[in-house]
Amino acid sequence: METDNATPRWLTEDEQCAWRTHLAVNRLLTYQLEKDLQPFGLTYNDYEILVNLSESESLRMRMSDLATATLQSKSRLSHQITRMENAGLVRRENCESDRRGLYAVLTDEGLATMQKVAPHHVASVRKHYIDLMTPEALATLRATLGPIADHLHAQRGKA
């Protein structure tokens, strides 16, 4: 039984500030990346799918793997892929080894789009994030955030 009424450990001023900075960076960065992708008619979600597929063997991935990789629900991914299919970036293909399964496959057009957009996206990530830190700061950041990511990943399965 947890003691619900214990005095909570509020955040110190420094913690508060760090936390708010974290939130701000996230939101603003998401906004900016999305904005930089917009001229190409892609959302960040679209782009992420393209990245995943383009890095995969045979440019294809099982729907559920893709859902896991992008941390989306099956439903959401299904809708997303339908949209991208309509846009000609991707196509669904049956899976022989498991007849329940489907592959999302990158089309030629999808690949071409990816190749065209990627440099701009990387430039955007550099401009608004990576290149704003020294390599040491980046390494430290990674060392700090890595374990947090692991914790959150572990947490995710639970309950």
Add this chain to the structure above:
Amino acid sequence: METDNATPRWLTEDEQCAWRTHLAVNRLLTYQLEKDLQPFGLTYNDYEILVNLSESESLRMRMSDLATATLQSKSRLSHQITRMENAGLVRRENCESDRRGLYAVLTDEGLATMQKVAPHHVASVRKHYIDLMTPEALATLRATLGPIADHLHAQRGKA
């Protein structure tokens, strides 16, 4: 004129890894916080509105200030406040000094909700983020991210 066809500066392996960690932490953390708020019937957006209002003079804020503070569009905020109004957490009130304007005002119920939920939310932030770092790491993080936030804020106004 920018040279579009210049060889892009791809991310190094370290940079790539740091970037992906960043993305993962964001997404997973958002997911987790949202999940921890769910038992109270609040979304993270709801909670953020409550925080802003509860920290304001007279527990009220102008719609547009609230939109700016939470980085949402006017439209989205308007919908959001409508929902929260229906839930009894907030109420709209006219502004005498500027008859175009409206205040979003925290109701008693909204304040009570805030007071009930805040300790749990703070605990969640600690558990999944703050307490996973040493104070030094946190300070470093803040020092690194602060300028990025500033850059992004400045960027935001443009174009």
Add this chain to the structure above:
DNA sequence: ATCCATTGGTTCAGTATTCAACTTTCTAGG
């Protein structure tokens, strides 16, 4: 005083996301 460009906010239509229900196929246990 009058005009008009801004600001504050809402609304509507289109699009995206969520959540639960459903179909089909696979797997394990008897």
Add this chain to the structure above:
DNA sequence: CCTAGAAAGTTGAATACTGAACCAATGGAT
């Protein structure tokens, strides 16, 4: 074999978000 679950995906209805169009009030200019 046969059956009960579990897993892979889709679908549909309800909810949320976006972007443009809109109305009303403001604040300067002239």
